[in-house]
Amino acid sequence: MPVVIEVLMGRHFFVEPPNCYATFTCGGQEYTTDTHHNATNPKWPNCKYELAYDGQPISIDFAIMQRKSREERVKIASVTVKWEHFLPGLRKVEDYLVTRLVDGVKDTAAIRAAATLLPEGIVGAPERPQGPRRKALFVGICYAGTESYLPKCHEDAEKMKNYFCGHWGFNDTPEDTKVLMDGEGASESSRPTRDNIKAGMKQRGQMVMVVVCCTPVSLQPAVISFGYLVLFVFP
The missing domain is CATH 2.60.40.150 (C2 domain)
Structure with a gap:
């Protein structure tokens, strides 16, 4: 058993x-x-x-x-x-x-x-309740090395992901919340290229939220302001 x-x-x-x-x-x-x-x-x-x-x-x-x-x-x-x-x-x-x-x-x-x-004859752990899973794709673009450099966008993308997971019921797993960032240390699969963004949305199915962080103003740890974000919701 x-x-x-x-x-x-x-x-x-x-x-x-x-x-x-x-x-x-x-x-x-x-x-x-x-x-x-x-x-x-x-x-x-x-x-x-x-x-x-x-x-x-x-x-x-x-x-x-x-x-x-x-x-x-x-x-x-x-x-x-x-x-x-x-x-x-x-x-x-x-x-x-x-x-x-x-x-x-x-x-x-x-x-x-x-x-x-578990008593004999019962197989498997109690099932989790089934329902729609919330999924999101976060994109932080700093444009490093260009005149349009925005230093806080990577930090904003991480803060937004943490906020969504902590307050809006998103799971902090690669399958449910993915972060794409530019920069020298980013791998090819984690860069915010057109193909990677499209692939990230496709992997998340029909219910997906995309948050693009490209602002020179950093979010405060306890404050989220959508005035500096471009937010797309795909039904």
């Missing part, structure tokens, strides 16, 4: 920026929740993982990670959760205090995790 592990939420992660997610490894495979942006009490709805169960106690090391930038990740807390016994169909859910590893994580910080042993 398989066991379903759920990572539901966390509390009191007062780090800056508070973009947190949880991760753990079991059986040589890594499992990761979504990133909840700008939330000191992050929630990870529908993060359920089906694991093989051999009747022995289960011990899982959870790590709480902070997404500081597009490339940088920092481990800010950890906790080991042990489940000794299971009754088929009975869901065990509890808050577990974490060990803080950086300043800003409070002594009361914790994650809420659950485990359910």
Whole structure:
């Protein structure tokens, strides 16, 4: 019988920026929740993982990670959760205090995790509710090396993506939110060329939002102003 592990939420992660997610490894495979942006009490709805169960106690090391930038990740807390016994169909859910590893994580910080042993005859983890997925393509164009250079557009594109994920229900995954930027360090597939923009819209299907950032004025961290953006919505 398989066991379903759920990572539901966390509390009191007062780090800056508070973009947190949880991760753990079991059986040589890594499992990761979504990133909840700008939330000191992050929630990870529908993060359920089906694991093989051999009747022995289960011990899982959870790590709480902070997404500081597009490339940088920092481990800010950890906790080991042990489940000794299971009754088929009975869901065990509890808050577990974490060990803080950086300043800003409070002594009361914790994650809420659950485990359910699926009864015999039931296959697969509980299904996620089906519905339309929100997808977006963000384009940051600085025109570096030209007279039209705009220094803050890459930063604006990232801030817009984070805002959409944190407030408007977009998933922070390459399949749902993609960022294209110009510049010397950009790969060919991540440059805002005509072909890449068209491909990005096509990959996202019928429901897609395209945000083009090409303004010399940077957005403030907590303020989003559409006066400096060109926004296209494709039904």
